[in-house]
Amino acid sequence: MTSLILKRLGIGLITVLAVSLIIFFGTKILPGDAAQIRLGQSATPENVAAFRARLGLDKPYIVQYLIWLKNFLSGDLGTSLASDVPITDLIRDRYQNTVFVSVLTAAIGVPISLGLGIMAAMYPGTLYDRFLTLISVSLVAAPEFFTATLLVLFFVFVLDVGNAIVVGSTEGKGVFELIAHFALPITTLCFVIASQLIRMSRAAVLNVMSSPYIEMAILKGVSRKRIIFRHALLNAIGPIVNVVALNLAYLVTGVIVVEVYFGYNGLATLIVQGVQTRDYVLIQGLGMIFCLTYVILMLIADIAAYASNARLRHPK
Amino acid sequence: MRTSKKTEHYVAPFEGDVSFDELPDSEPIGRFRFSWSGWIGVTVVTFWVLIAIFGPMIAPLGENDLPFPDDYSEFQMPRPGAWLGTDESDRDVLSRLMYGAGRTIGISFAATVLAYFLGVIMGIGAAISTPRVDMIISRINDAFLSLPTIMLGLVVVAAVGSSIPVLILTAGAIYASVVFRLARALGQEIMVMDFVEAARVRGEGRWWIISREIWPNAAMPLMTDFGLRLIYVILFISSLSFLGLGVQPPQADWGSMVRENLGALSYGASVIPVLAPALAIATLTVAINLIVDDISAHSGGKLSKRL
Numbered sequence: 001m002t003s004l005i006l007k008r009l010g011i012g013l014i015t016v017l018a019v020s021l022i023i024f025f026g027t028k029i030l031p032g033d034a035a036q037i038r039l040g041q042s043a044t045p046e047n048v049a050a051f052r053a054r055l056g057l058d059k060p061y062i063v064q065y066l067i068w069l070k071n072f073l074s075g076d077l078g079t080s081l082a083s084d085v086p087i088t089d090l091i092r093d094r095y096q097n098t099v100f101v102s103v104l105t106a107a108i109g110v111p112i113s114l115g116l117g118i119m120a121a122m123y124p125g126t127l128y129d130r131f132l133t134l135i136s137v138s139l140v141a142a143p144e145f146f147t148a149t150l151l152v153l154f155f156v157f158v159l160d161v162g163n164a165i166v167v168g169s170t171e172g173k174g175v176f177e178l179i180a181h182f183a184l185p186i187t188t189l190c191f192v193i194a195s196q197l198i199r200m201s202r203a204a205v206l207n208v209m210s211s212p213y214i215e216m217a218i219l220k221g222v223s224r225k226r227i228i229f230r231h232a233l234l235n236a237i238g239p240i241v242n243v244v245a246l247n248l249a250y251l252v253t254g255v256i257v258v259e260v261y262f263g264y265n266g267l268a269t270l271i272v273q274g275v276q277t278r279d280y281v282l283i284q285g286l287g288m289i290f291c292l293t294y295v296i297l298m299l300i301a302d303i304a305a306y307a308s309n310a311r312l313r314h315p316k
Numbered sequence: 317m318r319t320s321k322k323t324e325h326y327v328a329p330f331e332g333d334v335s336f337d338e339l340p341d342s343e344p345i346g347r348f349r350f351s352w353s354g355w356i357g358v359t360v361v362t363f364w365v366l367i368a369i370f371g372p373m374i375a376p377l378g379e380n381d382l383p384f385p386d387d388y389s390e391f392q393m394p395r396p397g398a399w400l401g402t403d404e405s406d407r408d409v410l411s412r413l414m415y416g417a418g419r420t421i422g423i424s425f426a427a428t429v430l431a432y433f434l435g436v437i438m439g440i441g442a443a444i445s446t447p448r449v450d451m452i453i454s455r456i457n458d459a460f461l462s463l464p465t466i467m468l469g470l471v472v473v474a475a476v477g478s479s480i481p482v483l484i485l486t487a488g489a490i491y492a493s494v495v496f497r498l499a500r501a502l503g504q505e506i507m508v509m510d511f512v513e514a515a516r517v518r519g520e521g522r523w524w525i526i527s528r529e530i531w532p533n534a535a536m537p538l539m540t541d542f543g544l545r546l547i548y549v550i551l552f553i554s555s556l557s558f559l560g561l562g563v564q565p566p567q568a569d570w571g572s573m574v575r576e577n578l579g580a581l582s583y584g585a586s587v588i589p590v591l592a593p594a595l596a597i598a599t600l601t602v603a604i605n606l607i608v609d610d611i612s613a614h615s616g617g618k619l620s621k622r623l
């Protein structure tokens with residue numbers, strides 16, 4: 001077990017290195033010279049050369065990469081090419097909204113979806129189960145902005161509450177005001193993760209339900225509730241944690257789309273801006289942060305899968 | 317007892333006295349029928365494919381033409397001349413939707429075909445090569461898989477800019493890594509089966525084994541997976557376009573149409589310019605999903621479990 005997890009952590013570390021290579025060299029093939037972009041067309045060649053030396057762009061790529069990696073690890077993400085502000089400052093101003101929306105989505109969306117999924121697994125084949133499956137099958141394939149549009153139409157035009165596009169500052173607002181402020185993005189993301197979570201948690205519990213010891217419990221005459229909560233659920237925890245971590249990792253795309261859709265400032269809109277202005281320093285820094293989050297969640301998913309599987313824990 | 321009898325017959329099937337009913341049972345090849353949800357899927361997909369192909373021919377206007385050149389108000393409600401209203405630049409939403417169909421579906425389909433071309437060749441290639449080569453290819457592939465696809469897309473678009481060929485190549489390359497994994501797993505599963513062993517013992521070449529022994533057995537699961545992959549590619553391309561990093565204006569594409577017209581939601585004007593393209597993508601992907609679900613339920617639901 002420990003050696004398996006250590007091995008997985010090792011693979012995770014190698015993955016992070018590979019990711020940093022992809023991001024660094026991927027942005028290095030950018031046409032145009034960073035120093036030239038920063039100084040503008042009127043700069044003299046001497047100025048550009050001096051500036052290149054200051055940025056370290058005259059060094060070989062591999063040395064640049066190592067310096068960049070060292071800086072990243074020590075928390076220095078460089079200076080934005082577009083706005084001349086340190087990336088860490090840009091992130092400090094923006095991260096709250098992204099973190100707030102993601103954490104609340106997880107806190108609200110995960111328990112509700114799991115509950116619905118487990119309920120569906122308790123009564124498989126019933127009208128409730130089939131209805132839920134139909135809804136989640138439809139939602140799972142729909143793009144985030146479709147869900148968002150439907151919600152906006154519903155909230156703004158049917159219920160006549162909420163604002164379609166989140167505007168105004170969030171400063172000085174309490175937690176509950178913030179929740180109201182971000183109600184639409186959070187609800188959209190909840191729907192996005194719910195569609196997958198309901199399906200997968202239902203499958204995870206049903207999978208356990210078909211094992212022989214459950215059959216044994218049924219034959220012993222154990223009540224349905226007790227079977228689900230004492231026998232099945234405890235063994236389904238591993239797969240469910242796996243499913244939750246996987247879906248939170250997939251949330252990365254959703255967060256980006258939702259931030260652009262509702263037009264509030266966050267890390268995702270920052271990286272999209274970076275792509276539009278070709279600010280590669282910004283893309284490198286933020287890209288690494290997003291990918292790291294993703295890799296860590298995947299790691300948790302895998303470890304949960306190991307931990308829950310007795311056959312993997314005690315290999316022959 | 318029964319099994320041993322079977323094996324006996326199977327070992328010497330060419331002795332002459334074995335009829336085909338005595339060969340090992342194989343899955344009965346039942347005629348595949350769609351359920352009602354499958355038929356809905358087929359109908360909707362056919363509809364959109366026809367629009368994608370013939371859209372530019374039957375569209376009432378060009379994608380950047382103005383239906384009411386004298387009237388400068390945006391987001392107009394539907395009326396004769398513009399049956400779905402007008403968008404933020406007073407253009408006809410219906411015509412743009414029809415032009416956009418070809419681009420969204422065409423790019424996604426081309427990218428998925430490319431992903432399959434690369435993924436299947438590499439995957440089956442890795443499955444039949446030496447363990448060392450297999451491990452190297454798989455590790456590199458895992459690194460790509462462990463990145464959020466949208467991030468890879470963002471990095472590529474930042475580096476080389478966005479154009480239709482770039483979109484196809486990027487999406488194709490990104491999703492090839494997923495196909496690679498499936499093709500490799502299938503290849504390995506089939507590689508250890510008796511008939512492949514037999515072919516190898518007969519001294520068949522590598523290409524013969526791939527094309528005649530492995531491919532026919534891997535084709536069906538791969539086809540179903542193709543549908544799923546197509547859904548993800550459509551969502552990927554649409555998301556990139558929605559972020560303003562995919563198909564570039566003034567060309568129409570469903571994802572970018574949603575982005576262009578987001579303003580309609582805050583002005584309280586006609587919301588059709590946002591709703592129509594979003595609904596188009598959703599109906600298309602959900603319809604493909606219905607077909608895939610139907611087919612995988614037919615093949616024992618194995619596929620939906622694996623994904």
